Amino acid sequence: MSGDSWDDYADGWDDDPAARAYSRAAYASLVQDLEQRGRSLDQMRVLDFGCGTGLLTEQLVDQAGSVHGVDISPKMLAVLEEKATRLGWTNVTTSTTVPPDGAWDLIVCSSVCSFLDDYPGTVSQITAQLNPGGVFIQWDWEATEGDEGHGLTRTQIDEALRSAGLLDIDVRTAFSIPFEDQMMEPLAGSGIRR
Numbered sequence: 001m002s003g004d005s006w007d008d009y010a011d012g013w014d015d016d017p018a019a020r021a022y023s024r025a026a027y028a029s030l031v032q033d034l035e036q037r038g039r040s041l042d043q044m045r046v047l048d049f050g051c052g053t054g055l056l057t058e059q060l061v062d063q064a065g066s067v068h069g070v071d072i073s074p075k076m077l078a079v080l081e082e083k084a085t086r087l088g089w090t091n092v093t094t095s096t097t098v099p100p101d102g103a104w105d106l107i108v109c110s111s112v113c114s115f116l117d118d119y120p121g122t123v124s125q126i127t128a129q130l131n132p133g134g135v136f137i138q139w140d141w142e143a144t145e146g147d148e149g150h151g152l153t154r155t156q157i158d159e160a161l162r163s164a165g166l167l168d169i170d171v172r173t174a175f176s177i178p179f180e181d182q183m184m185e186p187l188a189g190s191g192i193r194r
């Protein structure tokens with residue numbers, strides 16, 4: 001989908017209980033992933049790629065040093081910028097493209113990778129801007145081989161992270177939470193830059 005198409009979702013995104021529950025669970029799984037790597041969010045310089053309205057950003061702002069949200073949808077970013085101004089998040093910045101001078105300690109991609117035209121290429125590009133030892137983590141719905149819908153297989157994630165040169169790669173079910181009459185069980189894939 002283009003940025004224009006995502007613009008149509010901006011107004012109601014923060015009111016969607018599924019999106020809120022997903023981002024809370026993604027945050028909890030991020031904290032766990034960092035703990036297992038002996039790392040913490042404290043003062044990290046974070047890139048939230050495909051940040052949307054910032055549902056994940058808003059959970060990172062207190063502990064991280066800074067969060068830069070990137071999204072192709074100007075309307076999604078406008079919602080995040082309004083929240084940042086209203087809530088006094090002076091450590092949050094945004095742009096529609098990834099700034100060239102990254103030096104990120106952490107890159108988070110929540111429900112965006114399966115929508116990218118070139119998923120492995122984009123992961124390679126953005127993770128090249130991680131500091132040595134920096135962490136990359138993504139969350140996406142799980143697809144099975146041959147699926148037509150949006151989602152990624154475990155193999156696709158593993159291969160993309162490997163071809164980006166990441167180490168200590170872990171691809172697993174990120175969380176399992178009931179929502180209405182279904183279970184939300186997306187995948188997480190993470191790794192570190194050498």
Ligand SMILES: C[S@@+](CC[C@H](N)C(=O)[O-])C[C@H]1O[C@@H](n2cnc3c(N)ncnc32)[C@H](O)[C@@H]1O
Nearest residue numbers: 006050051052055071072073076110111112115
């Ligand atoms: C399903 S939403 C997830 C938003 C947010 N991460 C969340 O968890 O609430 C996908 C987001 O990815 C963004 N997106 C899609 N393609 C993108 C690209 N090539 N670069 C940056 N953002 C993109 C969309 O504009 C949209 O805001």
